[in-house]
Amino acid sequence: MALAIKRVDSAIEALRNRLGERLSTSGAVREQHGHDESWHPTQAPDAVAFARSTEEVAEIVKICAAYRTPVVPFGAGTSVEGQLQAVEGGISLDLSQMNRILAVNGEDLDCIVQPGVRRKQLNEHLRDSGLFFPIDPGADASIGGMTGTRASGTNAVRYGTMRENVLALTVVLPDGRVIKTARRARKSSAGYDLTRLFVGSEGTLGVIVEITLRLYGIPEAIAAAVVPFETIAGAVDTTILTIQSGIPVARIELLDEVQLDAICRYSGIDYPIKPTLFLEFHGTEQGVREQSALVKAIADEHGGGGFQWTTRPEERSKLWQARHDAAYAAKALRKGCGIWATDVCVPLSRLAECIAETQKDLKQSFLVAPLVGHVGDGNFHLAFVLDRDNPQELREAERLNGRLVERALAMGGTCTGEHGVGLGKRKYLTAEHGAETLSVMAAIKQALDPDGIMNPGKMLPD
Numbered sequence: 001m002a003l004a005i006k007r008v009d010s011a012i013e014a015l016r017n018r019l020g021e022r023l024s025t026s027g028a029v030r031e032q033h034g035h036d037e038s039w040h041p042t043q044a045p046d047a048v049a050f051a052r053s054t055e056e057v058a059e060i061v062k063i064c065a066a067y068r069t070p071v072v073p074f075g076a077g078t079s080v081e082g083q084l085q086a087v088e089g090g091i092s093l094d095l096s097q098m099n100r101i102l103a104v105n106g107e108d109l110d111c112i113v114q115p116g117v118r119r120k121q122l123n124e125h126l127r128d129s130g131l132f133f134p135i136d137p138g139a140d141a142s143i144g145g146m147t148g149t150r151a152s153g154t155n156a157v158r159y160g161t162m163r164e165n166v167l168a169l170t171v172v173l174p175d176g177r178v179i180k181t182a183r184r185a186r187k188s189s190a191g192y193d194l195t196r197l198f199v200g201s202e203g204t205l206g207v208i209v210e211i212t213l214r215l216y217g218i219p220e221a222i223a224a225a226v227v228p229f230e231t232i233a234g235a236v237d238t239t240i241l242t243i244q245s246g247i248p249v250a251r252i253e254l255l256d257e258v259q260l261d262a263i264c265r266y267s268g269i270d271y272p273i274k275p276t277l278f279l280e281f282h283g284t285e286q287g288v289r290e291q292s293a294l295v296k297a298i299a300d301e302h303g304g305g306g307f308q309w310t311t312r313p314e315e316r317s318k319l320w321q322a323r324h325d326a327a328y329a330a331k332a333l334r335k336g337c338g339i340w341a342t343d344v345c346v347p348l349s350r351l352a353e354c355i356a357e358t359q360k361d362l363k364q365s366f367l368v369a370p371l372v373g374h375v376g377d378g379n380f381h382l383a384f385v386l387d388r389d390n391p392q393e394l395r396e397a398e399r400l401n402g403r404l405v406e407r408a409l410a411m412g413g414t415c416t417g418e419h420g421v422g423l424g425k426r427k428y429l430t431a432e433h434g435a436e437t438l439s440v441m442a443a444i445k446q447a448l449d450p451d452g453i454m455n456p457g458k459m460l461p462d
Contacts, residue, residue, distance in 0.1 A: 008089060011067035012047045015091065018059060022050040033072075033092035036079040037139075037327075039340040039388055039397075040423050045072060045086035050094045054170065054178060054209040057093065061207060062176030064091055064453055071174075072455050073203040075115060075142030079149055080341045081416070082423030083202050087457035093207060095144055101125050102210065109215045110167060110184060115144020115208050122213075131215045134159035137418065138324040144208050149420035150200030154323065157243070157376030158250040158282065159216065161418065166199050170210035174449040184212055197444070202420055203455040205448050219282035222250075223292055224316040225309035227299045228274040232256060232359065234303035235275045236352040239375045241298050243348060247291055251280035252376040253323055256359070259330070259370035259383075266329035267322035272306065277375075278323055279309075280316070323372075330370045330383040338388050340397045342424070344408035345379040345417030354411055355380060358404055367396050379417035406431075421459045429461055 016023045024030070025047045034044030046069075051057045064071045070090025077084060086092060099116035106129050113122060120140045123132050135146060137153035145151075147169070152161035159165065168182035181194035198205060229235040235254055242249055254277055255263070261273045277299070281291040288311070296307045310316060322329075330339050346354045355371070362369050362382075373380025382404065386393040405415045405428050415421075415428040430438060442460055445452075 007067040008046045008069050011064055011069035011091065014063045014067070015047065015049055015060060018063070019049055019056075022052075024048045024050070030092070032077070033074050033084065033094065034086055036077055036082065036084040037341075038080045038082045038422070038424060039338065039394070040082035040085055043085040043087050045092040046089045048074075048092045048094055050097055052097050054172065057095070057098075057172045057207050057209050058176045058178055060091070060093060061172050061174065065175050065451065068451055068453060070453050070456050071203075071207070073144070073148065073207050075145030075148075076118065076140065078139040078141045079145060079420065079422065081419050081421060081425055083149065083420060083455070083458060085423060087423070090453070095207075095209075096142065098209065104129060104131070104215075105184070106131060108184065109217075110212055111215055112210060112212050113143050114210060115142060115147070117143045119143065119146065126215065130218050132218050133165075133213055134216055135162055135165055138327075143211050143213070147199055147208055147211050148202050150418070152374065152377075152379070152418040154251045154253055154320070154374060156374055156379075156418075157252055158248060163196060163199050165214040166195060166211060167214055168212040169195055169198050169208055171198055171206040171208055173206045174451070174454045178209075182212075200420070202422060202459055204445060204459045205454060207454075221283060221285040221288045221311065222316065223281045223288045223309050223311045224319050225279040225281070225292055225295070225307060226271060226276060226319065227279070227296070227304045227307045228272045228276045229299070229305075230274065230303040232275045232355055233352050235277050236355060236375060238277065238295070238299045238302045238304060240348055240351065241302075242295055243376055245294065245298070247294050248283070249279055249291065249295065249376060250282040251278065252374075253278040254371075254373045254375040254380065255323075255326070256371040258368065259326060259372045262329035262333055262370055263322045263326055266332050267318075267325050269318065269322050277304075278319060280320075326370070326372050327383060330385055333368055333370075334385050334387075336387070337385055340384040340386060340394075340401070341381060341419070342384070342401050342404065343379060343381040343417050343419050344404055344413055344415060345377065346408050346411045346413030348378045350411040350413070351375060351378050351380075354407055354413070357407055358382070361400055361403055365396060365400060367393060367400065369400070374417075377417070378413070423458060426459065426461050429459075
């Protein structure tokens with residue numbers, strides 16, 4: 001969507017009068033806010049505004065709307081598909097100072113937070129209440145950013161994604177109006193589901209300023225397990241049968257031998273370098289033992305060996321920290337290089353085939369790309385390890401990524417299970433949704449943001 005005539009300098013002057021030192025045009029600050037953790041090059045905003053309240057966000061957006069100036073919401077900077085690049089310049093709206101936990105309703109198992117609250121901060125606050133928030137994308141992302149990208153992560157197979165765990169939102173619309181999308185009730189049939197409209201909208205429809213989240217009781221017992229396999233197919237078949245058997249596994253993560261080797265070196269853990277499942281079980285002590293035994297039996301039938309499990313918190317923490325360090329471990333495989341992270345999600349019945357075909361591509365390529373996945377819901381990731389200044393390596397990563405996405409779509413899957421669209425996956429939306437569906441999305445965007453100021457150049461194809 002093309003912007004109307006912009007008057008960025010006028011917007012910056014008006015914002016400086018309102019925010020004072022919390023409006024920055026420093027080159028270093030602008031550069032920091034002009035990229036995320038993706039492979040996309042930095043595109044810096046013209047200025048960065050640091051908001052502290054819903055009222056300030058509304059005022060900032062109204063000023064930007066008056067001067068037709070782009071607004072790019074910014075949380076923790078951990079997105080991976082170019083969601084934060086200021087492709088049209090404008091204002092990066094930093095919400096990190098809106099980091100208060102506004103309410104915890106223990107009896108109702110919900111809480112209300114501002115968008116700058118971090119995932120780990122929230123769970124630390126909840127610990128003494130016996131509650132926790134389960135969505136765990138790995139990075140210590142902001143709740144606002146997780147909502148905007150419809151994040152999920154390692155616990156999604158048991159607890160769902162942000163889509164299932166956001167109950168209500170407060171949103172500043174592109175004209176500065178403030179709306180609430182729902183109330184705290186667990187279900188409602190009243191009107192359009194605006195909450196789900198904004199979850200995953202990546203800042204293209206408005207600025208999320210409050211989030212009401214579903215909470216869960218901390219399980220009585222938690223156990224983690226590691227099981228290596230002779231083949232990827234054996235690990236995937238174990239995953240499929242575990243899910244089909246109704247075993248309520250909380251986490252089931254697949255690492256191929258390249259990824260496992262990388263994290264063993266990086267994190268100082270010691271496992272056989274084979275395709276491996278990391279698992280976690282939640283429940284009562286007896287329930288956890290039963291779940292573990294059932295999965296072990298399934299794994300044994302599919303070539304799994306050396307099944308190890310533990311309930312010791314320090315061992316579980318070390319295991320999952322190693323899993324969360326997978327991206328850093330991949331980077332460490334080539335000194336001075338970065339990664340191009342990508343993901344797809346397919347129906348569980350097609351997962352083994354999709355991974356096998358993907359690995360055939362990787363074996364024929366000169367790029368190294370560790371594979372790791374939240375395979376309990378059919379979602380897996382590649383991390384192409386490359387020199388971002390090398391055009392040949394970037395072209396090869398783009399070729400492999402394109403083949404991966406086309407393969408997933410042909411199998412009834414999606415171009416992204418949890419990373420979001422941003423800049424990186426825009427070109428695949430027509431193939432995934434079709435032109436008519438995209439025209440409906442464009443109509444929604446036009447209705448809410450007729451001047452196209454909200455995170456322009458993202459999500460919808462040109």
